[in-house]
Amino acid sequence: MARKGDLRILWVSITIYASVMILISINRHYTFRTNAFDLGIFMQSLWNTMHGNFMYNTVEWFVFCASSHFKIHLSPILLVLAPIYNFIPRAETLLIIQTIVIAISAYPLYLLAEKILEDSTIALTLAGMYLGNSLVQGINSYDFHAVPFAMPFIFITALMIEKERYNLAILSSIMVLTVREDAGIALIALGIFYLFKNRKILDIATYAPPTIKGIKLKTISKVDQVSLVLILLGVIWILFGMREVNSSHLLSFYNTLFCNNSLKITYFLVVNLTLGLLTFLRPKYFLLLTMFPWAEILLSSERNLYRIGFQYPYMIIPLSIISIIYSLKEINKKELRKIVSIGITVGMIFSILTTPVLPLNSDLKAGLLVPPFYYQPITHHDRVLIKITDVLEDTNFSILTQNDIFPHLSNRVNTYVIWASYCNKTLPRTDVILLDNTLLYSMYNSFIKNYLTNYTEIYEYDGIEVWIRTDIVGTFQVKALKEQLEEIT
Secondary structure, three states: OOOHHHHHHHHHHHHHHHHHHHHHHHHHHHOOOOOHHHHHHHHHHHHHHOOOOOOOOHHHHHHHOOOOHHHOOOOOOHHHHHHHHHHOOOHHHHHHHHHHHHHHOHHHHHHHHHHHHOOHHHHHHHHHHHHOOHHHHHHHHOOOOOHHHHHHHHHHHHHHHHOOOHHHHHHHHHHHHOOOHHHHHHHHHHHHHHHHOOOOOOOHHHHOOHHHHHHHHOOOOHHHHHHHHHHHHHHHHHHHHHHHOOHHHHHHHHOOOOOOHHHHHHHHHHHHHHOOOHHHOOHHHHHHHHHHHHHHHHOOOOHHHHOOOOOHHHOHHHHHHHHHHHHHHOOOHHHHHHHHHHHHHHHHHHHHHHOOOOOOOOHHHHHOOOOOOOOOOOOHHHHHHHHHHHHHHOOOOOEEEOOOOHHHHOOOOOEEEOOOOOOOOOOOOOOEEEEEOOOHHHHHHHHHOOHHHHEEEEEEEOOEEEEEEHHHOOOHHHHHHHHHHHHHO
16 A cells, blocks of 8 residues: 555655756747747647637648648547647647646556555655656657657556456546557557466467457456457557558658667667666566567657657657566565666666756767757847747738747747748748747758748847848838837847
8 A cells, every 4th residue: 555655755756857847848948949840730730729720730731731730640639638728828838738747647657566566665666767767858858749648548557457447447548549649559568468468478378269269258357358458449549540640751750661770779778778677577578568669669760769858758668667567576575675776776877867858968868869958048039039929929920930939939820830841832922031040940941042032131130030021011010010129129
C-alpha cells in the first residue's frame, strides 16, 4: 500500500517538475524558439476549429496540401482541447496543459509499480527516474504535440489490467489511440506482452489451437481476452489511420531504411542508459513491449525520430518503464534495492548528460544532435518583436512570416509560413511580410527574395523588418500601422 510520505514526495516532485518545465516551455516561446512546425500548426488548427474551419491550418495546407490537420495526423484528443483553447487562445494554454499531462503520468506509473512490486519506495524511485529522464524532458520541451497525452493512459491501461478492472483498461486504451494514428502500436505491444508474458515464445504449444478453442468455448482467461482486444483495437486504428491520413507524408520517413546507423545505435544505447539499463533485466519483457515502437523509430530515415529532444519516444518511455517494473518483480528481494539504486544512478547520470533543458555541453550530446531547449533570458530584441506581433495580430492584414515567428501570429486564418517548398501551390500575395534576420529560420528568407519586389519596407529595427504590399502603402490602415510600429522603439 502506498505510504502517505512517499505520496507526498511524489506530488512535490511532480509539482517541481511541472513548474520548471512550464517555465522552460514558455521561455522558449517568448525567445522565438517555438515553431510553425509544430506549435503554430496546433494553435492555428484549434483556433480555426472554433471559428468554423475544422482543423485547418495554412502550414499543412500549403506545404502538404492537407485541408485538415487530421489529414496529416489523426488526433481526436485535440477536439477535447479545442473548447479550452477557445476560452484561453494562447500558446501558454497548450504548453501548460502538455506539461501537466506529462508530469501527472508519474502518478499512475507510481501506482502500477507499487501494485506490482509492493514497495512504495522503489515505486517512488521509478517515478523519479521518469521525471528526471532526458527523453521525457525532450518530449515536454519541444513545442506542443498531441502524442504526450498517450503517456498517462499507457500506464493506466497496464494498471487497470493489473487490478483486473478490464473495462477500464479498454477505455483507457481507447484514450491512447486518440493521440495519433501510430498509437495503435502501443496497444499491440501491451496486448502481445500480456498474452505472452507467462508463455514461452519459442514453444510451439503456445501457438496451438487452445487459444482459438478457448475463445470458442469461452474458457479463455480475462487477461487473454483483453490482450486480444488491445491487439485488435491497435490494428484497426492503424489501418483506419493509414486510410485517412496523407500516407505519402508518412512514407517519406521510410524512403531509406538503413541510414544514419551510427546515430541510431548511439540513440538506442543512450535511451536505455537513461533508464539505467534496467530494461535489459528481462530481455523478453523488453522485446515484447518495445520491439514495434523501436522498429518504427529505428527504421526511419528521418533523423529527428532518433534525436533526444523530440516527441517521438512517447511510446518507448512508458512501455520501457512497464517492462522494468515487471522485470524487477522477478528480482530477489535482497538484491532488488541494490539493483534499483545502481540503475537509477546510471540513468540519472546519462539523463543529465543528454537532457536538452540544461546548458551542458558534451561530446555525447553533440553526437546525438540534442537541441538547446534550456532557459534563455528574454532580450530587448525579443520584447520588441513580441510587441510587433501583438500589433499585427490585432489587424486584418494577411501575413507571411518565418517558422519561428509564426506561432505568435497563428490565431488567425490568414497567417502563412515561409518554407523551402510547397505542394504545387503559390502563396497568396499577403498584405504584410514580417522578417527577423537574427532568428534561426531567417535562413529560409532567401526563398522569397523575388516575392519582395512587390513590397515596400515600412519598418526596420535590429534585423526586424516589416514589409507592406506596395499597392496599399498609402492607405489609412497602413499609415496607422506604421505609427504603431514606430511607437514601439
